[in-house]
Amino acid sequence: MARTFYDEMYDASGAVRPHYREFARWLAETPDDLLAQRRREADLLFHRAGITFTLYGDDQGTERLIPFDIIPRSIPASEWRVVERGCIQRVQALNLFLADLYHDQRIIKAGIIPAEQVLANEGYQMAMQGLDLHRDIYAHIAGVDLVRDGDGSYYVLEDNLRTPSGVSYMLEDRKMMMRLFPELFAAQRVAPVDHYPNLLLDALKSSSPLDNPTVVVLTPGRFNSAYFEHAFLAREMGVELVEGADLFVRDDKVYMRTTAGARQVDVIYRRLDDAFLDPLAFNPDSMLGVAGLLSAYRSRNVVLANAIGTGVADDKSIYPYVGDMIRFYLDEEPILKNVPTWQCRKPEELSHVLANLSELVVKETQGSGGYGMLVGPAASKAEIESFRARLIAKPEAYIAQPTLCLSTCPTFVERGIAPRHIDLRPFVLTGRETRLVPGGLTRVALREGSLVVNSSQGGGTKDTWVVED
């Protein structure tokens, strides 16, 4: 299959793109053995710092390193400004959509989104209906996954509005690059990202009507795959990292157990799915949540970030409507493109998907983390046939998209440097305003030809630079 990929570093003629020139010069001048030594050093430092994640489906609960690649992904500032505006526009529209959905439902009444698409959605939470949130913020933290097609234009692959993770790698990757190669940062101006925890704390505080609210990070615990990140963010923000058992609810107020007695909590940055938050209201078997939390939340005595019920807006079956939301709420044209999407719940679209399985990517509408998806061009006949059966059995649970020619970036692999596919996840924060730090997390699929960048599927990360052009 002859497909052209957009390479971040080299143009079609093989020449280095202008914003990579400094780096390419440095790379050519630096001896191979020095690079190899620095790469080993990076591994050692990550290991010693315990910057690891836990793999699910592995009985040992082994902590693994996420492979780190020392060749950065670089974005010219002019290009970044467009991406930035596009992300802000998108997250603003999504927040407006959630506020509307849980109040007047104007967008449904206007016939733009079919009612059954949202009201019968698993992510829709009845308990949120009519509840007023301070500043109407639902998704305080959003991760917008972007990829680039063959011509280099950016597409939004999905919005993550529940508990998007990965921001700690964005920050640690930068720290590592500055530690290993300070000379690179002296040679050109790379926009800083280290103030992210500051912006996060600011967004969390401003989501409460109180002047100086007590903020905590709620983690499922040290065996969660993203525990490192939860601890990292709590430490960087200087707030308590709590588990469900550290909190309790009395008279619809939330308290934490401290060495000096009970202390009230005002804002909870929760890294726990809706279903586990409160055993009284949701999953009764959850040992991770806090009994009575929903009731306290509904009494508006505590802020949850993100709000309950945001999942309805990042569901892949709602994704095709985001462009319409932007037009409806903001009266603007979308800056970032959506990937064309076939909704398998529609019979005519399903038959198109079934006829073209070997060329499409099929995803579960509720899936995440790269689990349970089919990449047609990379799948065997048997895999396609077994997926076909699942698709026919439950078409409404799937959507399909054309296989994008994800852009590539030069990456260290076993035999030297080779192009590997990448994506980009900027983290969008909403408090008094919606903003983001320049860059985001770049994930790289380390296997040759692979398009799946998730760390659970063997993906790695790169430092992401926004450079003045």
Next chain:
Amino acid sequence: MLSRTASDLYWMSRYLERAENLARMLDVSYSLSLMPQDGRGDGLDELAMPLLITGTLDDYLERHGPLHGERMLHFFALDASNPGSIYCCLQAARSNAHAVRGRITADMWENINASWLEMRGIAEQGLGRYGISRFCEWVKERSHLFRGATFGTIMRGEAYRFIRLGTFIERADNTLRLLDARYEMLGEEIDELEERTARSYYQWSALLRALSSFEAFAESYRGSPRTRKVAELLLLRPDVPRSLRACMEELNLMLAGLPGENGRPAQRLAAELDARLRYTSIDEVLDEGLHAWLTDFILLVRQLGNTIHTSYLEVA
């Protein structure tokens, strides 16, 4: 501070101190086991001492049968299925640190994490290849490093206080038990003549070395170690950092500085014990009988540990 956080910090330092103390125990027993022995001459009784002191001897006998040098050393140092082994203590310390890595400095976390990674490497090699004395040195060194990183980097707040509490509760208990065990080994009724024997000299000086107090003894008393002087040094001297008195002073100081009303019982008990040691002379201790006095105090230290738990680590 969260009670759970305080508890993790406290246990992190307790387990690390315990690992260090186990290594000290092992070191002294191993070197004494190499000396010409009175009885069977195989040094097995001496090697069994650390198991006896830590109360894991029965466990060993049940799992591994009769005393056997190599097996005992492995069981005590590296056995992952023995919760009292040095290996498991380091694992527990690292796991506690992992749970509160947001509350300790990066220097501390990287230090304890690196210790654990290295520990796993040593366990794969086995004690025989790594060397027993070298291993004991390594454990002590890692503990020193961690304490140094802690002392040099952490804010003098609640976290620091709970870390110190864990260290000194564990250390006080350890000093009491080691002294008691060596004293038992020599027999309750030691007369002056017996005290001058080589055996008594090596027993006491090994104990002093295990507690890094040999130099302090030489400087303070000169001459060969006797029960009375050794006991005074390890129980009542405020200027010997592993003495009971020094531990209790530190515990009292740390507890007195903690905020909140709920800690009263622990604060009161620590102050009482501190005062008691401050105004006790070695004659009173010996009059009561060293073994009886030590047994009493082991229970008091345990009670203080329990009171710290109920006052701070499981409140609200």
